[in-house]
Amino acid sequence: MVRKLKRKPSAGSRLFQAANTLFMLALVVIMLYPYWYVIMYSLSDAKLAGSGGLFLLPKGFSLAAYETVLGNAAVLSGFKVSLIVTLTGTLLATFITAATAYAISKSRLRGRKLFTLMILFTMLFHGGMIPGYLLVKELGMLDSYLALILPSAIGAWNIFIMRSFFAGIPAEVEESAYIDGANDLVIFFRIVLPLSKAVLSTIALFMAVMYWNDFFSTILYISSKDKWALQAVLRDLLTNTSTAMQSQGISIAYQQEISESTIKMANIVVATLPILIVYPFVQKYFVKGAMIGSVKG
Incomplete structure (x- = not known):
């Protein structure tokens, strides 16, 4: 029975995979963040939301x-x-x-x-x-x-x-x-x-x-x-x-x-x-x- 030899990925291949993964993650964030921003803004308090900036979480949670x-x-x-x-x-x-x-x-x-x-x-x-x-x-x-x-x-x-x-x-x-x-x-x-x-x-x-x-x-x-x-x-x-x-x-x-x-x-x-x-x-x-x-x- 011939055992298949697993080829160890080269350093260049691993670097490419890492760069490709990071690029795809960045692309996902770029695409999803605008909608996430809209959701977090809608759940924020009006006064705090008006201050602007990034919205990773609601600013003063409100369902008003x-x-x-x-x-x-x-x-x-x-x-x-x-x-x-x-x-x-x-x-x-x-x-x-x-x-x-x-x-x-x-x-x-x-x-x-x-x-x-x-x-x-x-x-x-x-x-x-x-x-x-x-x-x-x-x-x-x-x-x-x-x-x-x-x-x-x-x-x-x-x-x-x-x-x-x-x-x-x-x-x-x-x-x-x-x-x-x-x-x-x-x-x-x-x-x-x-x-x-x-x-x-x-x-x-x-x-x-x-x-x-x-x-x-x-x-x-x-x-x-x-x-x-x-x-x-x-x-x-x-x-x-x-x-x-x-x-x-x-x-x-x-x-x-x-x-x-x-x-x-x-x-x-x-x-x-x-x-x-x-x-x-x-x-x-x-x-x-x-x-x-x-x-x-």
């Missing part, structure tokens, strides 16, 4: 900014709207994208090249904001949740990523299903989709982040403030913090415990926290799906 933000009825309403729009939009968009991509990935589809060119055309040319608004108006979707969901429910780039993945599934898998008597719908739902968890999770995450962060659609299509998504509500609070505090009936004494800056930081944390909570659970699918979609096709 979060009490103000989460105590605002508009924020809670916006959170509910964003949750409804994000969940509904993500499920709908992922299904429509998968169905479209699966169809154009099959060479037996009549007019496949024409449909592909039509989808590609939307990547190069866009109707614009005003035609889009007029279309939503003519469809009777103004001031409704549908205006926040349907216009963004499908994207050409996501379709082509998913098409590349579906094209990589061995044809023998589907042929075996056909022999067993399965039709296209059965194959799509029971075979193709279960095999596509990675790319489906990737597209779903893309769409969820897009829907959650979208505030322009709310401003453009929604006139009733009780139907505003969270991002639009927080944007309104960020630009009109003093007015918002007064409209909430916050006393002058309590306003001294908070500041516009701490409220703005708390707004940022509230807006980004849901995505940060969800991402670790889909990270492995996201990385795998993104890599497959980028190299196949």
Whole structure:
């Protein structure tokens, strides 16, 4: 039995590994510290936070900014709207994208090249904001949740990523299903989709982040403030913090415990926290799906 000899790393190799590790750690700190700064600032006392400097820990721990933000009825309403729009939009968009991509990935589809060119055309040319608004108006979707969901429910780039993945599934898998008597719908739902968890999770995450962060659609299509998504509500609070505090009936004494800056930081944390909570659970699918979609096709 031949024993494998372990080669001892040279001094140059160890030095490179150490330098590489330090560089990556520095890169992680540079990327994470801005968000850490926002969290620590939002948890700090208003007077101490105003002194500036680095924030490794809160300066005079205080939850006053979060009490103000989460105590605002508009924020809670916006959170509910964003949750409804994000969940509904993500499920709908992922299904429509998968169905479209699966169809154009099959060479037996009549007019496949024409449909592909039509989808590609939307990547190069866009109707614009005003035609889009007029279309939503003519469809009777103004001031409704549908205006926040349907216009963004499908994207050409996501379709082509998913098409590349579906094209990589061995044809023998589907042929075996056909022999067993399965039709296209059965194959799509029971075979193709279960095999596509990675790319489906990737597209779903893309769409969820897009829907959650979208505030322009709310401003453009929604006139009733009780139907505003969270991002639009927080944007309104960020630009009109003093007015918002007064409209909430916050006393002058309590306003001294908070500041516009701490409220703005708390707004940022509230807006980004849901995505940060969800991402670790889909990270492995996201990385795998993104890599497959980028190299196949």
